[in-house]
Amino acid sequence: MNTILEVENLKVYFKTILGDAKSVDGVSLKVFEGEILGIAGESGCGKSTLVEGILKIYKPPCYIPEGKVYYKGIDLLSLPEEEFRKLRWKELSYVPQGSMNSLNPVIKIEEQMIDGILSHADITYREAKELALSALNSVGMPPDVLEMYPHELSGGMRQRVCIAMSLCLNPKIVFADEPITGLDVVMQKLNLQTLGDLRDKYGITVVMVAHDMACHAEICDRICIMYAGKVLEVGSTIDIFSDPLHPYTKGLLSAVPSLEKRNLKGIPGLAPSPLEWPSGCRFHPRCSYRMKICEEEEPVLEEVQPGRSVACFLYGGR
Numbered sequence: 269m270n271t272i273l274e275v276e277n278l279k280v281y282f283k284t285i286l287g288d289a290k291s292v293d294g295v296s297l298k299v300f301e302g303e304i305l306g307i308a309g310e311s312g313c314g315k316s317t318l319v320e321g322i323l324k325i326y327k328p329p330c331y332i333p334e335g336k337v338y339y340k341g342i343d344l345l346s347l348p349e350e351e352f353r354k355l356r357w358k359e360l361s362y363v364p365q366g367s368m369n370s371l372n373p374v375i376k377i378e379e380q381m382i383d384g385i386l387s388h389a390d391i392t393y394r395e396a397k398e399l400a401l402s403a404l405n406s407v408g409m410p411p412d413v414l415e416m417y418p419h420e421l422s423g424g425m426r427q428r429v430c431i432a433m434s435l436c437l438n439p440k441i442v443f444a445d446e447p448i449t450g451l452d453v454v455m456q457k458l459n460l461q462t463l464g465d466l467r468d469k470y471g472i473t474v475v476m477v478a479h480d481m482a483c484h485a486e487i488c489d490r491i492c493i494m495y496a497g498k499v500l501e502v503g504s505t506i507d508i509f510s511d512p513l514h515p516y517t518k519g520l521l522s523a524v525p526s527l528e529k530r531n532l533k534g535i536p537g538l539a540p541s542p543l544e545w546p547s548g549c550r551f552h553p554r555c556s557y558r559m560k561i562c563e564e565e566e567p568v569l570e571e572v573q574p575g576r577s578v579a580c581f582l583y584g585g586r
């Protein structure tokens with residue numbers, strides 16, 4: 269499988285009066301061409317910050333003290349901003365968290381989509397409209413949506429409009445941050461199917477951020493589990509669900525409801541703060557398998573089976 273995007277030891281920090289919030293603190297991962305990769309983990313673990321770092325769309329007080337991002341071999345973070353701008357939307361596009369609520373309520377969808385296109389492509393209004401129509405079609409929406417105002421659409425449809433916007437310039441990778449949060453189950457299913465279709469019908473690589481493990485199970489090929497600004501486990505969706513290795517992954521999955529499992533366990537304790545991560549393994553204060561070494565040393569993310577990595581002393585980690 270071809271690697272289309274590679275992240276190496278990426279750190280994304282926020283300067284605060286209490287010191288640096290180390291929200292993403294040394295993440296390495298690969299995205300393969302044509303896959304759907306899920307980024308999972310509890311609220312605040314750094315999922316959105318990771319994507320903002322990769323796409324360099326953060327603003328001060330956020331900064332990147334260290335790390336590399338390669339897209340098709342191009343060192344993205346070293347690119348001058350005007351060069352990076354040429355890649356955004358056209359190659360790497362983004363559906364931000366909460367985007368369905370950020371559509372302007374008093375402007376028709378047509379104008380909002382076309383403004384977005386024209387700010388990234390040197391084409392005519394007519395050509396931009398064709399692109400907008402084709403993007404709407406690829407997310408299964410009729411052309412008359414262009415004539416509508418956001419309030420005339422349901423939350424799920426507004427979210428699909430945002431996905432369509434991200435597709436207008438035929439990107440190679442779409443990053444979708446919490447694309448189904450806040451939708452009812454029918455809309456969730458439909459929108460997940462839309463994301464799945466991007467890959468199946470149009471060959472687009474998808475990186476989907478979601479805290480809900482059930483939606484990763486639905487469409488992802490692989491899942492990357494984040495905790496406290498780090499990646500704790502990566503593997504195929506089947507492996508992660510059938511045999512979770514990291515105690516944190518086991519905890520996340522024990523919190524997914526099903527008919528057989530009504531007595532949900534979840535994970536005891538609270539997620540730590542990026543201003544002061546715990547020593548050693550960042551999960552150790554909440555881990556029921558913790559050993560002495562877990563408090564003292566940080567386990568490294570190690571490949572334990574082909575395509576399966578975990579950062580935990582139960583499986584090596586030194």
Ligand SMILES: Nc1ncnc2c1ncn2[C@@H]1O[C@H](COP(=O)(O)OP(=O)(O)OP(=O)(O)O)[C@@H](O)[C@H]1O
Nearest residue numbers: 282289291310311312313314315316317318479542
């Ligand atoms: N401007 C900021 N200043 C300081 N800390 C910040 C800032 N923005 C985000 N953070 C911190 O960075 C950490 C990671 O935030 P992020 O939004 O990436 O988490 P997330 O995994 O996407 O969570 P969610 O599932 O709730 O969307 C959080 O602890 C958050 O408080």
Ligand SMILES: [Mg+2]
Nearest residue numbers: 315316317365
């Ligand atoms: Mg987020």
